[in-house]
Amino acid sequence: DDDDFLVPSTGRVRKRGAILDDENSLDTGSLKLGQDRFGDDDDAGSTMAPEAAPSMPLRPVYEGPMPTPPQKAFQPGSTPAHLTHRFMMWNSVGIVRGYNDEQDNAIDVEFHDTAVHHAMHLTNSLGHTMADLSQEAVLLACPGTEELASKLQCLHFSSWDTNKEWLVDLPSGEDVKALCLGQGWAAVATSALMLRLFSIGGLQRELFSLPGPVVCMSGHGEQLLIVYHRATGFDGEQALGVQLLQLSHKKRQLISGEPLPLSRRSYLSWLGFTAEGTPCCVDSDGVVRMLNRSLGNTWTPVCNTRETCKSKSDHYWVVGVHENPQQLRCIPCKGSRYPPTLPRPAVAILPFKLPLCQTTTEKGQMEEQFWRSILFHNHHSFLSSSGYEVDEESQSRSQKEQQELLMKMFALSCKLDREFRCVELADLMTQNAVTLAIRYASRSRRLALAQRLSQIALEKSNQVQEDEAEEQDYSSVRQTSGFGQTEPTAARFRQTEAEEELGEEEEEEGGETEEAAEPRKRSNPFAKEPGSPVRPSPTPVSKAGRANPFKVAGSGKTTSSSGQPRGTNILDNMTSSRKSATLSGPAGRQNKTPILKPLAPRAKSKNQSTLFQMTGTKTTHQKTQENPEPAADQQKQADVPPPTSPAENTENKRPKTGFQLWLEENRKSILADNPDLDESDVIKEAMGQFRTLTADERLSWTERAKGQTGEVAEMKKRKRTEGGVENEGTEDDENNAKKKKPLDATSKLSAFAFSKD
Secondary structure: OOOHOOOOOOOOOOOOOOOOOOOOOOOHHHHOOEEEEEOOOOOOHHHHHHHHHHHHHOOOOOOOOOOOOOOOOOOOOOOOOOOOOEEEOOOOOEEEEEEEEEOEEEEEEEEOOOOOOOOOOEOOOOOOEEEEEEHHHOOEEEEOOOOOOOOOEEOOOOOHHHHHHEEEEEOOOOEEEEEEEOOOEEEEOOOOOOOEEEOOOOOEEEEEEHHHHHHEEEEEEEEEEEEEEEOOOEOOOOOEEEHHHHOOOOOOEEEEEOOOEEEEOOEEEEEEEEEOOOOOEOOOOOOEEEEEHHHHOOEEEEEEHHHHOOOOOEHHHHHHHEOOOOOOEEEEOOOOOOOOOOOOOOOEEEEEOOOOOOOOHHHHHHHHHHHHHHHOOOHEEEEEEEOOOOOHHHHHHEEEEEEEEHHHHHHHHOOOOOHHHHHHHHHOOOHHHHHHHHHHHHHHOOHHHHHHHHHHHHHHHHHHHHHHHHHHHOOOOOOOOOOOOHHHHHHHHHHHHHHHHHHHHHHHHHHOHHHHHHHHEEEEEEEEOOOOOOOOOOOOOOOOOOOOOOOOOOOOOHHHHHHOOOOOOHHHHHHHHHOOOOOOOOOOOOOOOOOOOOOOHHHHHHHHOOOOHHHHHHHHHHHHHHOHHHHHHHHHHOOOOOOOOOOOOHHHHOOOOHHHHHHHHHHHHHHHHHOOOHHHHHHHHHHHHHOOOOHHHHHHHHHHHHHHHHHHHHHHHHHHHHOOOOOOOOOOOOHHHHOOOOOHHHHHHHHHHHHOO
């Protein structure tokens, strides 16, 4: 039939719309003209448009910044909860995986170090969605329902008893939003803006209210880091606040509600601590920030993971941060933000880099390395202040690295004729590094720069002396010594150190490698016990003007004045050099040197265990070599402990400095020019004048000192090791005959009947 075929119509389509007109429909044109459907325009009340305009004004439209939806709470180191196979936690201790499918609902716990604990397989009957893992326990939590309360479960696998699990129900209507573990404690943030603390054994501890809804938490040792919403953000920004608590015996709040900096239009994606205990955070743009404790608890960007991504859809999932060595441990994710559970993802290590300017230049690279080294070694001071042990080797290595970078930048600035920049770099150097900078400037013919650097070196020397004085005052309370170290003695103590430091610098200039290691041992101002035998000053004497008790007054010795004019008796030289500067004081002490018997100082060294015990016994042994009486000599050798030999060798090396020889010959001229100077000011003035000498002149003084004292020190060293004590000069045969019988008891008893002049 022809009617069954569909033929396109060529006529006009009557109705294009889906809505048909009825009898009461109105034409829009007539409404605009003020007419009704009947065309009656006589009645003004029938018009609608003129009355609608004034009665319904337009609603104003807000064109300002739009509020940002707040970020939901999450667990750092976990993947989203809607995934059937997910990571509930990945940190430096281990991995917690969650499986929620038709076949199984379980949790697997795996440890990186199996010595901590073996792997565990748990049945997730409670529906846990949050987890944390530490060296002590596994913490799990599940949200509440209408019938069941939110639960907190802890598997304390490091417990020594048989009950290794505890469970806590939260109050009705209060759900767990975030949790974390620390050393001996657990923390839970709830939907009621509460933070609850528990002990690792299940004991409820403190609780407090949070200023806003929690975002995430992290724990490390005794530190608890909390991030929450402090306000509503706008234009895609998140307004987050951070709190840092220390849960030690002296609980305190280190950071109280400070804003957490993030990148533009980003959100927080990871929060945690470095392996050394420094807080870190990562935002969605891949910027890693670290807390800078030395700069007022500010956050410094240390890495941008997006710079190493090959595609815009690639991301890095952070699992850990290490400061020593400097490593950012993360998992590369191609085309996603989160890694899959299978196959097991591989961990990549990214380097750190501070976003400084002009890092392509040599200057910018060294500046970035220097400030990154400063930032990544701030944890040493924090750990030491918190009572933890600090790796002194790593600390000294980092300080050496920093000083080497400063010297390289100093040399580069000198080549570019940036002397003002050189002075700025010298302010960041240590005292020894400034000395090297002065030497470099002198060899570069930059005398004005060397003069300014010498002033900086003098200021640093004074600062070191002040710090050491404060440390001595602090440690004097803990000393068990009976010697009262008065202020003049402490001043002499510091002056001797200043002489030794400058002398050691000159020895390094002369190429003496054996003595170059001495300043490294004494660089630490807190290590006082190994440093005390090095100091040759008679510091155990409590009276400031007291003479050397081990000095032998007698003209029978001609060796010191004829054969070896200076440096034979070290204590005599150093004592006389100090006494000659006190002419303006209570005068004449150096001319009235008392002669003390050697038994008195020996009794002190036996009865008192002090910091200067090795120095006292060392000088007693030195007196033994010069004492002409053999009987008393034998008694003193029996009482001298064997560990004093290293101290003696060290003392014999100390006066072999050009600065001391120069000071002995020029002390009178310095006092003549400045008669009002006290002893410490004389040392400072002498140091300043000695530094102004040329390098050749200072080297000549150093060579003279070594030539005068080297042979004598070596000869004394051989005498001590062989155990034979020989007298210099003319000795009578009776004393030599008595020395041949050192074990004779009659000879020992005859010492008490011997009378000395």
